[in-house]
Amino acid sequence: xxxxxxxxxxxxxxxxxxxxGKAVTDALHTLGFASVRDVHVGRLLVIELEAADTAAAQAxxxxxxxxxxxxxxxxxxxxxxxxxx
Amino acid sequence: MKVGVVTFPxxxxxxxxxxxxxxxxxxxxxxxxxxxxxxxxxxxxxLPGGFSYGDYLRAGAIARxxxxxxxxxxxxxxxxxxxxxxxxxxxxCEAGLLPGGLLRNDHLQFRSMPVTLRVxxxxxxxxxxxxxxxxxxxxxxxxxxRYSADAATLDRLEGEGQVVFRYVDATGHPTSxxxxxxxxxxxxxxxxxSGTVVGLMPHPERALDPLLGSTDGLVLFRSLLALTKA
Numbered sequence: 001x002x003x004x005x006x007x008x009x010x011x012x013x014x015x016x017x018x019x020x021g022k023a024v025t026d027a028l029h030t031l032g033f034a035s036v037r038d039v040h041v042g043r044l045l046v047i048e049l050e051a052a053d054t055a056a057a058q059a060x061x062x063x064x065x066x067x068x069x070x071x072x073x074x075x076x077x078x079x080x081x082x083x084x085x
Numbered sequence: 086m087k088v089g090v091v092t093f094p095x096x097x098x099x100x101x102x103x104x105x106x107x108x109x110x111x112x113x114x115x116x117x118x119x120x121x122x123x124x125x126x127x128x129x130x131x132l133p134g135g136f137s138y139g140d141y142l143r144a145g146a147i148a149r150x151x152x153x154x155x156x157x158x159x160x161x162x163x164x165x166x167x168x169x170x171x172x173x174x175x176x177x178c179e180a181g182l183l184p185g186g187l188l189r190n191d192h193l194q195f196r197s198m199p200v201t202l203r204v205x206x207x208x209x210x211x212x213x214x215x216x217x218x219x220x221x222x223x224x225x226x227x228x229x230x231r232y233s234a235d236a237a238t239l240d241r242l243e244g245e246g247q248v249v250f251r252y253v254d255a256t257g258h259p260t261s262x263x264x265x266x267x268x269x270x271x272x273x274x275x276x277x278x279s280g281t282v283v284g285l286m287p288h289p290e291r292a293l294d295p296l297l298g299s300t301d302g303l304v305l306f307r308s309l310l311a312l313t314k315a
Contacts, residue, residue, distance in 0.1 A: 012188075016233055017267060019191045068150070071143055071179065073186040074233055 001050040003085040004057040009078045010070045011042035044080075045069060054082050086313045089117040089127030091157070091173075093148045098134035098170065098290060105290040106131075110306045112313075119151040129166045129210075129309060130157050132173025134226070134288060144187060144229045145175030154180055166210040166312070167282045168305070171227055174274070174284030183275055183284045184242060185234035191267025195228040199298065200265055200287055202250040202273050203257055209249055209280035214308040220257055221250075221301035223292035225265055230286040232268035232275070239270055250274035250285050 012018045020041035028036045047064070051057035061079055070077040090102045099116070106114035115125050119137075124130070137148035148154070154176075161167050161182050169177035177183045190196060199222050204215045215221075234242070242248050250273040254263040259271035266286070274285030289302030 016188070017191055017231075019189055019193050019267070023193060068146065069142070071146070071186050073178070073184075073235075074188055 001052060004049055004051055004054070005081075005083050005085045006047045006049065006057055006061045006079060007081040008045045008047065008061060008065060008069060009042060009080045010045065010065075010075050011040050011078075013074050013076055016074060042075075048085055057082055086129070086309070087113045087115050087125070087127040088129045088131060088309070089115045089124055090131045090133055091117045091119060091153055092133075093119045093135065093137035093151060093176075095137045095139055096133050096135035096172070098172075098288065101288075101290045102131045102133045102170070105293055105302075105306055109293050109303060110310060112309065117153055119148070119153050122152050122156055124153075124156050124160060128312065129168075130160060132157075132167065132169040132176050133290075134171030134173060137172055137176065140172075140229070143179070144172060145177075145179040148172075148176045149180040158182065161277070161282050164279065164281050166309070168211050169282075169284035170288060170290065171225075171230075171286055174286055175229065177282065177284045182282050183277060184238055184247070185232055185275065187229050187286070188231040188233050189229050190227070190231055190265075195226075196230075196265050197224065197226040198265065199224050200273070201253050201255060201263065202287060203253040203259070204249070205251055206246045206249045206276065206280070208246055209276045209283050210312070211283045211305045211308050212249060213311055215304045218257070220253065220255075221292075221304070222299040223287045223289055223302050225287045227266070227286055230266040230268065232272040232286075234269065239272075242272075242275060243270070245278060247276050247278065248272055248274075249276050249283055250287070
Protein backbone atom coordinates (compact mmCIF):
# COMPACT_ATOMS: atom_id res chain seq x y z
CA UNK A 1 0.00 0.00 0.00
CA UNK A 2 1.14 3.50 -0.81
CA UNK A 3 0.06 6.72 0.79
CA UNK A 4 -1.61 9.17 -1.60
CA UNK A 5 -2.73 12.75 -1.24
CA UNK A 6 -5.87 13.44 -3.27
CA UNK A 7 -7.34 16.90 -3.82
CA UNK A 8 -11.04 17.19 -4.58
CA UNK A 9 -12.74 20.36 -5.74
CA UNK A 10 -16.45 20.66 -5.03
CA UNK A 11 -18.37 23.49 -6.68
CA UNK A 12 -22.04 24.49 -6.88
CA UNK A 13 -23.85 22.77 -9.75
CA UNK A 14 -23.56 24.88 -12.90
CA UNK A 15 -26.72 26.89 -13.43
CA UNK A 16 -27.74 27.03 -9.77
CA UNK A 17 -27.56 30.44 -8.15
CA UNK A 18 -24.24 30.84 -6.32
CA UNK A 19 -24.78 33.78 -3.96
CA UNK A 20 -21.32 33.51 -2.41
CA GLY A 21 -19.75 33.63 -5.86
CA LYS A 22 -21.88 36.62 -6.76
CA ALA A 23 -20.94 38.47 -3.56
CA VAL A 24 -17.24 37.88 -4.27
CA THR A 25 -17.68 38.98 -7.89
CA ASP A 26 -19.31 42.20 -6.68
CA ALA A 27 -16.52 42.81 -4.15
CA LEU A 28 -13.83 42.28 -6.79
CA HIS A 29 -15.61 44.74 -9.08
CA THR A 30 -15.70 47.25 -6.22
CA LEU A 31 -11.94 46.82 -5.83
CA GLY A 32 -11.47 47.71 -9.49
CA PHE A 33 -11.05 44.21 -10.95
CA ALA A 34 -13.48 45.09 -13.72
CA SER A 35 -12.39 42.19 -15.91
CA VAL A 36 -13.85 39.58 -13.54
CA ARG A 37 -16.82 37.91 -15.25
CA ASP A 38 -17.81 35.29 -12.68
CA VAL A 39 -16.63 33.63 -9.47
CA HIS A 40 -17.73 30.30 -8.05
CA VAL A 41 -17.08 29.52 -4.39
CA GLY A 42 -16.69 25.87 -3.52
CA ARG A 43 -14.63 23.65 -1.24
CA LEU A 44 -11.24 22.03 -1.56
CA LEU A 45 -10.72 18.79 0.32
CA VAL A 46 -7.27 17.29 0.66
CA ILE A 47 -7.57 13.61 1.52
CA GLU A 48 -4.66 11.44 2.59
CA LEU A 49 -5.29 7.74 2.13
CA GLU A 50 -3.61 4.39 1.61
CA ALA A 51 -4.20 2.64 -1.71
CA ALA A 52 -2.57 0.01 -3.89
CA ASP A 53 -2.07 2.40 -6.79
CA THR A 54 -3.24 5.69 -8.30
CA ALA A 55 -6.28 4.14 -9.96
CA ALA A 56 -7.41 2.57 -6.69
CA ALA A 57 -6.95 5.87 -4.85
CA GLN A 58 -8.99 7.69 -7.47
CA ALA A 59 -11.77 5.10 -7.39
CA UNK A 60 -11.99 5.26 -3.61
CA UNK A 61 -12.15 9.06 -3.52
CA UNK A 62 -14.77 9.06 -6.27
CA UNK A 63 -16.92 6.79 -4.11
CA UNK A 64 -16.38 9.12 -1.13
CA UNK A 65 -17.56 12.06 -3.24
CA UNK A 66 -20.64 10.24 -4.45
CA UNK A 67 -21.63 9.05 -0.98
CA UNK A 68 -20.76 11.99 1.27
CA UNK A 69 -18.47 14.76 0.08
CA UNK A 70 -20.62 16.20 -2.71
CA UNK A 71 -24.39 16.50 -2.84
CA UNK A 72 -25.47 14.94 -6.15
CA UNK A 73 -28.48 17.27 -6.33
CA UNK A 74 -26.66 20.58 -5.94
CA UNK A 75 -22.91 20.13 -6.42
CA UNK A 76 -20.32 18.88 -8.89
CA UNK A 77 -16.92 17.48 -7.95
CA UNK A 78 -13.59 17.15 -9.71
CA UNK A 79 -10.67 15.04 -8.51
CA UNK A 80 -8.07 17.69 -9.18
CA UNK A 81 -4.82 16.05 -8.17
CA UNK A 82 -3.51 12.69 -7.01
CA UNK A 83 0.04 12.58 -5.64
CA UNK A 84 2.09 10.04 -3.73
CA UNK A 85 2.52 11.48 -0.27
CA MET B 86 -49.40 6.29 19.58
CA LYS B 87 -45.77 7.22 20.16
CA VAL B 88 -43.82 10.01 18.49
CA GLY B 89 -40.02 9.89 18.51
CA VAL B 90 -37.82 12.98 18.38
CA VAL B 91 -34.20 12.45 17.35
CA THR B 92 -31.40 14.31 19.09
CA PHE B 93 -28.22 14.69 17.06
CA PRO B 94 -25.18 16.50 18.42
CA UNK B 95 -26.14 20.10 17.69
CA UNK B 96 -29.92 19.63 17.60
CA UNK B 97 -31.56 22.54 19.42
CA UNK B 98 -35.28 22.20 18.72
CA UNK B 99 -35.64 18.65 20.03
CA UNK B 100 -37.04 19.75 23.42
CA UNK B 101 -39.55 22.05 21.71
CA UNK B 102 -40.70 19.17 19.51
CA UNK B 103 -41.10 16.85 22.52
CA UNK B 104 -43.07 19.58 24.30
CA UNK B 105 -45.24 20.11 21.23
CA UNK B 106 -46.25 16.45 21.18
CA UNK B 107 -46.78 16.13 24.95
CA UNK B 108 -48.45 19.43 25.76
CA UNK B 109 -50.29 20.31 22.60
CA UNK B 110 -51.57 17.03 21.16
CA UNK B 111 -51.19 14.90 24.31
CA UNK B 112 -49.39 11.99 22.66
CA UNK B 113 -46.49 10.03 24.08
CA UNK B 114 -43.19 11.62 23.04
CA UNK B 115 -39.99 9.57 23.08
CA UNK B 116 -36.50 11.06 22.85
CA UNK B 117 -34.33 9.11 20.40
CA UNK B 118 -30.53 9.28 20.44
CA UNK B 119 -28.58 9.53 17.20
CA UNK B 120 -26.26 6.66 18.11
CA UNK B 121 -29.07 4.23 18.84
CA UNK B 122 -30.31 1.61 16.43
CA UNK B 123 -33.68 1.31 18.15
CA UNK B 124 -36.73 3.40 17.29
CA UNK B 125 -38.34 2.19 20.55
CA UNK B 126 -41.55 1.32 18.79
CA UNK B 127 -42.45 4.86 17.76
CA UNK B 128 -45.07 5.34 15.06
CA UNK B 129 -43.89 8.77 13.91
CA UNK B 130 -40.41 10.32 13.75
CA UNK B 131 -39.56 14.01 14.06
CA LEU B 132 -36.18 15.20 12.79
CA PRO B 133 -35.86 18.50 14.67
CA GLY B 134 -34.10 21.75 13.91
CA GLY B 135 -30.63 22.76 14.96
CA PHE B 136 -27.13 22.50 13.58
CA SER B 137 -26.38 18.80 13.62
CA TYR B 138 -22.64 18.11 13.54
CA GLY B 139 -22.08 21.87 13.28
CA ASP B 140 -23.46 21.83 9.72
CA TYR B 141 -19.94 20.75 8.71
CA LEU B 142 -19.50 19.88 5.04
CA ARG B 143 -23.16 20.69 4.26
CA ALA B 144 -26.18 21.10 6.50
CA GLY B 145 -27.47 17.60 7.25
CA ALA B 146 -24.74 15.80 5.31
CA ILE B 147 -23.14 14.06 8.27
CA ALA B 148 -26.30 13.53 10.32
CA ARG B 149 -27.74 11.36 7.56
CA UNK B 150 -25.12 8.73 8.37
CA UNK B 151 -25.95 8.61 12.08
CA UNK B 152 -26.84 5.06 13.19
CA UNK B 153 -30.47 5.93 13.90
CA UNK B 154 -30.93 7.20 10.34
CA UNK B 155 -30.72 3.64 9.01
CA UNK B 156 -33.73 2.75 11.14
CA UNK B 157 -35.55 5.91 10.12
CA UNK B 158 -34.94 5.19 6.43
CA UNK B 159 -36.39 1.69 6.95
CA UNK B 160 -39.34 3.17 8.90
CA UNK B 161 -40.00 5.64 6.05
CA UNK B 162 -39.73 2.86 3.47
CA UNK B 163 -42.43 0.93 5.36
CA UNK B 164 -44.67 4.00 5.05
CA UNK B 165 -43.96 5.29 8.54
CA UNK B 166 -44.50 9.03 8.96
CA UNK B 167 -41.44 11.29 9.26
CA UNK B 168 -41.34 15.08 9.49
CA UNK B 169 -38.14 17.06 9.07
CA UNK B 170 -38.20 20.58 10.44
CA UNK B 171 -35.50 23.08 9.39
CA UNK B 172 -32.24 21.16 9.93
CA UNK B 173 -34.40 18.02 9.93
CA UNK B 174 -35.61 18.95 6.43
CA UNK B 175 -31.98 19.35 5.34
CA UNK B 176 -31.16 15.93 6.83
CA UNK B 177 -34.17 14.30 5.13
CA CYS B 178 -33.08 15.71 1.75
CA GLU B 179 -29.48 14.59 2.27
CA ALA B 180 -30.74 11.13 3.21
CA GLY B 181 -32.80 10.95 0.03
CA LEU B 182 -36.07 10.68 1.98
CA LEU B 183 -37.20 13.83 0.19
CA PRO B 184 -36.31 15.24 -3.24
CA GLY B 185 -34.13 18.32 -3.75
CA GLY B 186 -31.68 20.08 -1.49
CA LEU B 187 -31.29 23.21 0.64
CA LEU B 188 -28.61 25.75 -0.19
CA ARG B 189 -27.27 28.94 1.36
CA ASN B 190 -29.90 31.71 1.42
CA ASP B 191 -29.61 33.82 -1.71
CA HIS B 192 -28.81 36.98 0.31
CA LEU B 193 -26.26 35.06 2.43
CA GLN B 194 -27.91 36.19 5.67
CA PHE B 195 -29.35 34.15 8.50
CA ARG B 196 -33.06 34.96 8.75
CA SER B 197 -35.05 34.70 11.96
CA MET B 198 -38.54 36.08 11.39
CA PRO B 199 -42.18 35.09 11.01
CA VAL B 200 -43.27 34.08 7.49
CA THR B 201 -46.62 33.37 5.87
CA LEU B 202 -47.09 29.95 4.30
CA ARG B 203 -49.81 28.75 1.99
CA VAL B 204 -50.90 25.14 2.38
CA UNK B 205 -50.50 23.60 -1.08
CA UNK B 206 -51.29 19.99 -0.26
CA UNK B 207 -53.51 18.39 2.36
CA UNK B 208 -52.67 14.92 1.03
CA UNK B 209 -49.93 14.34 3.59
CA UNK B 210 -49.98 12.77 7.03
CA UNK B 211 -48.97 16.13 8.51
CA UNK B 212 -51.41 18.42 6.68
CA UNK B 213 -54.59 16.40 6.41
CA UNK B 214 -56.29 18.54 9.06
CA UNK B 215 -55.31 21.74 7.24
CA UNK B 216 -57.36 23.42 4.54
CA UNK B 217 -55.90 23.72 1.06
CA UNK B 218 -54.94 27.34 0.43
CA UNK B 219 -54.99 28.22 4.14
CA UNK B 220 -52.41 30.81 5.21
CA UNK B 221 -50.29 29.90 8.24
CA UNK B 222 -47.87 32.11 10.13
CA UNK B 223 -44.81 30.53 11.70
CA UNK B 224 -41.19 31.49 12.26
CA UNK B 225 -38.14 30.63 10.21
CA UNK B 226 -34.60 30.65 11.61
CA UNK B 227 -32.02 29.47 9.09
CA UNK B 228 -29.10 30.38 6.88
CA UNK B 229 -29.39 27.47 4.44
CA UNK B 230 -33.02 27.30 3.38
CA ARG B 231 -32.98 27.90 -0.37
CA TYR B 232 -34.89 24.94 -1.75
CA SER B 233 -33.36 23.76 -5.01
CA ALA B 234 -33.91 20.98 -7.49
CA ASP B 235 -33.62 20.74 -11.25
CA ALA B 236 -36.54 22.03 -13.33
CA ALA B 237 -37.76 18.53 -14.24
CA THR B 238 -37.91 17.55 -10.56
CA LEU B 239 -39.74 20.76 -9.66
CA ASP B 240 -42.28 20.17 -12.44
CA ARG B 241 -42.80 16.62 -11.23
CA LEU B 242 -43.28 17.77 -7.61
CA GLU B 243 -45.82 20.37 -8.71
CA GLY B 244 -47.63 17.85 -10.90
CA GLU B 245 -47.75 15.16 -8.23
CA GLY B 246 -48.87 17.54 -5.49
CA GLN B 247 -45.66 17.12 -3.51
CA VAL B 248 -45.20 20.84 -2.88
CA VAL B 249 -46.76 21.13 0.58
CA PHE B 250 -46.02 24.73 1.61
CA ARG B 251 -45.11 27.90 -0.27
CA TYR B 252 -43.87 31.24 1.03
CA VAL B 253 -46.52 33.85 0.24
CA ASP B 254 -47.38 37.44 1.09
CA ALA B 255 -50.25 38.44 3.40
CA THR B 256 -52.72 38.11 0.53
CA GLY B 257 -51.56 34.59 -0.34
CA HIS B 258 -49.42 35.35 -3.39
CA PRO B 259 -46.00 33.73 -3.82
CA THR B 260 -44.09 36.93 -4.56
CA SER B 261 -40.32 37.24 -4.55
CA UNK B 262 -40.62 39.72 -1.67
CA UNK B 263 -42.35 37.01 0.38
CA UNK B 264 -39.57 34.52 -0.35
CA UNK B 265 -37.14 34.74 2.58
CA UNK B 266 -34.28 32.73 1.10
CA UNK B 267 -34.54 32.48 -2.68
CA UNK B 268 -36.21 29.07 -2.69
CA UNK B 269 -37.15 28.00 -6.20
CA UNK B 270 -40.87 28.59 -6.86
CA UNK B 271 -41.17 29.87 -3.26
CA UNK B 272 -41.16 26.28 -1.99
CA UNK B 273 -41.06 26.09 1.82
CA UNK B 274 -41.93 22.41 2.25
CA UNK B 275 -42.29 19.22 0.21
CA UNK B 276 -43.38 15.63 0.71
CA UNK B 277 -42.47 12.24 -0.67
CA UNK B 278 -44.78 10.68 -3.27
CA SER B 279 -47.00 8.98 -0.69
CA GLY B 280 -47.30 12.00 1.63
CA THR B 281 -45.85 10.15 4.60
CA VAL B 282 -42.55 12.09 4.73
CA VAL B 283 -42.74 15.88 4.93
CA GLY B 284 -40.00 18.48 5.28
CA LEU B 285 -40.24 22.21 5.80
CA MET B 286 -37.89 25.02 6.76
CA PRO B 287 -40.34 26.96 9.01
CA HIS B 288 -40.85 25.87 12.62
CA PRO B 289 -44.39 24.67 13.44
CA GLU B 290 -43.21 23.66 16.93
CA ARG B 291 -42.46 27.32 17.64
CA ALA B 292 -45.97 28.37 16.65
CA LEU B 293 -48.14 26.61 19.23
CA ASP B 294 -48.61 29.12 22.01
CA PRO B 295 -50.37 32.49 21.69
CA LEU B 296 -47.56 33.95 23.81
CA LEU B 297 -45.20 33.31 20.90
CA GLY B 298 -47.42 35.10 18.40
CA SER B 299 -49.03 32.24 16.49
CA THR B 300 -50.70 28.91 17.05
CA ASP B 301 -50.75 28.02 13.35
CA GLY B 302 -48.20 25.23 13.76
CA LEU B 303 -50.72 23.18 15.71
CA VAL B 304 -52.49 21.84 12.63
CA LEU B 305 -49.41 19.83 11.60
CA PHE B 306 -49.26 17.99 14.90
CA ARG B 307 -53.03 17.67 15.19
CA SER B 308 -53.06 15.97 11.81
CA LEU B 309 -51.27 13.07 13.50
CA LEU B 310 -54.29 12.40 15.69
CA ALA B 311 -56.04 10.90 12.68
CA LEU B 312 -53.47 8.08 12.88
CA THR B 313 -54.72 7.14 16.34
CA LYS B 314 -58.27 6.70 15.02
CA ALA B 315 -57.23 4.61 12.03
